[in-house]
Amino acid sequence: MVGQTEARREGVAALALRPAGGALRLRRAWQVARANPLGVLGGLLIATLVVVGLFAPLIAPYPINEFSGLPARGPSAAHLFGTDKFGQDIFSRVVHGARISLEVGFLAVGIGTVVGMAIGILSGYMGGVVDAVVQRCVDTAIAFPQLILLLVVIRVLGPSITNVILVVAIGIIPGVARVVRGAVLSERQNQYVEAARATGASGARIMLRHIAPNVLPLGIVIATTLLGSAILAEASLSFLGLGVPPPNPSWGADISASRTSFPINTWAALFPGLAISLTVLGFNLLGDALRDVLDPRLRGAR
């Protein structure tokens, strides 16, 4: 009861404080952007990636899997990045590869973060036995060498896009759970939690309506940073031949395929690698900036 009122009051106050009109909001956004140029750069990189991924069929000059040119040729007018060992247009494959990377990245991180946060919140809030057990499991999972965990699970499930997403998500969950739990532990001390409990709000309600929203920024920051690692993880798996199955245009798989015909095919190795690097760079820059903006405690350390 009190909790509800309090929240409403906060909301009203917030409304009152909110600058009236889009112009002011824009100005604030501009100020934030100016203070975080790298973050903006990151955001632009990601935005480009998303656009490319969404409109891949429109942007790519050739459909994937079409052997449109002579094999292993360098950049030319017809093929911006050259052709790979099959004669496929590298530019088209990189563009379509953006789709796969985004799909794997966002889905894996999305699932992993949500599940990880849920576990972290439950564990952190409920404490006691539940917390102890969950934390031991998390420790175990973290102790297990990552790549090997991925390998073993992929062997059991078999290589496919869905399984890669699953595997990467599984790899993310323990780390997220641990960090979120830490944050929940400190949140739990706050006054409003006690107040809510005093008014008889159930544990679930508190977790959902109070704690979760407060650890959400942390979750977003973690997720953004994790997107970079997720994409690297998918690339590594595909590089080893256990990721996205051919002939899907995965950047990691394309680099792997190109190596068997280096030195002829430097281009086929170069461009997907650049694509991965720029994508991960974008997410890292954005993640850093977000962390600086959303997490006031760290602002001082900038």
Next chain:
Amino acid sequence: MHRYIARRLVMAAAILWFISIAVFVLLRVSPGDPALLQQGINATPEKIAAVHRELGLDRPLVVQYVRWVGQVVRGDLGRSVLTQTSVTEEFRARFPVSLQLMLMTLAWIVLIGIPLGIISAVKRNSPVDYAVRLLAILGLSVPAFWVATLTLMVPAQLWGYAPPLGKQIALWENPIDNLRQFGPASLVLALGPIASIMRLTRSSLLEVLRQDYIRTARAKGLRGRAVIARHALKNALIPVVTVLGLLSAGLLGGAVIIEQIFALRGLGQYIFTSLLQKDFPVAQSLVMYTAAAVVLINLVVDLLYAVLDPRIRYT
């Protein structure tokens, strides 16, 4: 303090036990039969049955597990199904390679990552700081296997140069060749961790520099550098050491891709191929070993942490 240690030890043991079960079950459950792999095209039912008996695969799962644990405790890690070599033998040959790789990687991290992080923190928001931070982000963004590929092949293509491939040369045999082999590999492996440690050192140092006791020291008249060296650095490096410990745990077990590309006969490759080939004895033992190393290092780091930071001891 003693209770803390005891508790951590018990937890470590429990974790290892869970991992052993997980590994065991996962390997047995996934499709494929190691006997077939060993025998190849002409495997006969009799031969397969024989291999199954030899590996104990015809017994119930629980019995197999107990048998395996018994073997490991006795130090008998079994033989590779595919090559018939003893796992202990292979281990003994490969461990020094992985160890040197890890130590050299750590060396790069400490020698490059920490100083750069310190400079970056001290010269906060200066161009130097921005340059270092950009470098760090780049280091985190490029895929290691891509850099490794280019590192190996571009010099070969342009200048016909490559480090000795295919046989590991010991440090005392020929230090130069040895460093030629391990140098580039460890540096590439260190790229990502260097970036992490750079950032961590920077933020940790900045955090410490903000603290009250630093202000007190400054107020006492101590000069900047002395302040940093004596007070701030020691405390700032605590979390860094923790993370270094965790990193080394990962490095010891893995580096799979780097080993493959640079043709280093290490444990990472061994684990990878044994998992692919369902070479049970090898895969199980190696994964357990890796997990044990990770748990052990975590334990040491935790204890070290407790020693360094009195506040932790009493939680």
Next chain:
Amino acid sequence: MSEICGRNGMGRRATRRAALRGGVLVAAGAAFALACGGKKEQAATGGAPAATARAGVAPTTAPNQQPKVGGEYRVGFTGPFAGVDPHNSVYGGSGIVPIVYNYLIRTSLVAPEKGILQELAVSQEQPESTTVIFKLRPDAMIQENKHGVPVRPIDAEDVKASFERVADPRSASNGFSWINEWVDHFEAVDKTTFKIVTKSPYAWVLNNVGNNLYSAIVPREWLASPDLKKHAIGSGPFILQSVEEGGQAVLTRNPNYWEKGKPYIGTYIIKSFADLATYRTAFTTNQLDVYSAPNVEEAKELLKTRKDAQHLQDPSFGFLSFWMNVREKPWDDPRIRRAVRRAVNPQEYIQIIGRGDGFWIGPITYAMRDYALPEEEVKRLMPYNPQEAKQLLQAAGQPNLTFKFQHPTSSNVIDYVNIFVRQMQAVGITAQAEPMDAGTWVAQYFQSKLTASLSLNQEYANPDFALHWYVTRGITGNGRYDTGFSDPEVDAAVKKAAGILDEKERIKAYQEAQRLIIAKDPPFWNFFGIRSNVLVSNEVINYPRGLGSLGYGFVKDIWLNR
């Protein structure tokens, strides 16, 4: 010098005994110059010295130079050693087995004009159509060793023990198949006489006996040793010093080899690489003397980086195939099988993967010379015809056929998969690839649990083996890897062809058998015949090119000019 120059190569024993040579053509030719090590030309008809370089003696032959003894010869490959069992190594012992052990003879269909290389057997004769008698040399000493194997000459008992081990199904050797189907018994008549008696006349006795994958002769004490798979002790030109899985194998010259003066190479090193790109880099930076390139373009490109090498192109027995399980839908319908084959265009694989270099092949690959159907005929009998494919699908009621197929995740296979899926798409078929790591794939393949599979095939030493894919109970005769295809006409044709001792008749019979098989819409066909592209350093003299596995018999003639 090697036997082949001095002895039987010149068509001395005609008719029946000529037929003995497993259908080998005893033709003269410059190829002989290879075996003669460039020292002096035999009276090889039609073999002018200028042709020597092309035919076989690799790089800079110095015809009258004395071979230098010693030096370190370095080769590499991608893959594990996986043990050195003389009769059953998954990767053929990766080049170790055929040079540590001797064989009775060596021979290969890829180079029939080479005739037979005599090793432990100084001669062989065939008194009746079902008996082959080998006379052994008395001085092939077993190598010095630390495993307690006595250093004595190899005798007929060793030969018998070796073949009987192959005949034992528990050894899981490839050689089990021919022995089980055709051999009645082995006999050690005396210390230097060994006899093979077959159940009925069989044309491929010598070919199988000369096959390096499963016919090594092993001292009988060593056969009984538990270390048989880990170490090798034979009577061959090289002594195995060490094998490091994931590292390298080191062999040294056998100073007591029965062929005096040979081998020339002092140390023979075989490096195992997990990674093709690293293997290539090792070659371009002079850490290896030989490199096997995946296609002609790469070989040519690499020559630009490493200029002191030569590019040798030779026939290869390897190829990738498509295998269908006819016990499962839709493969039980021959129209579907034919439709899929009509939708495949081998030329595209040749173009893209072979970089323009390759051959259309029927059930028997071009490397087996006259036994293979001519390319023109293959194009006629198994054409690329997408129209017909679509019609067949319609007739079979499956215009939008969807099927799954499995394949191992090695890089060269994936290349084929890419093209294959596309070609299926073009006629409306959805082919869903299911990649599996090699281990799982082998296991399921073995039990015929795959529905359809795209994969590399082992090199089959002779046409009998090659056609066993189409025989009831399959390639190994015991149901393994069996497609489930069974046609008594085909069975009879294959069996009959293997029993014809006259070479001309036999070739005709095999070609008829292939036409018959093709007409039955086979559940197994090959994409295209590839050529091997090997780069060899100029310092390597007498590299045995174009000889397939027979080449291992000539490793003793290699010497290093440095």
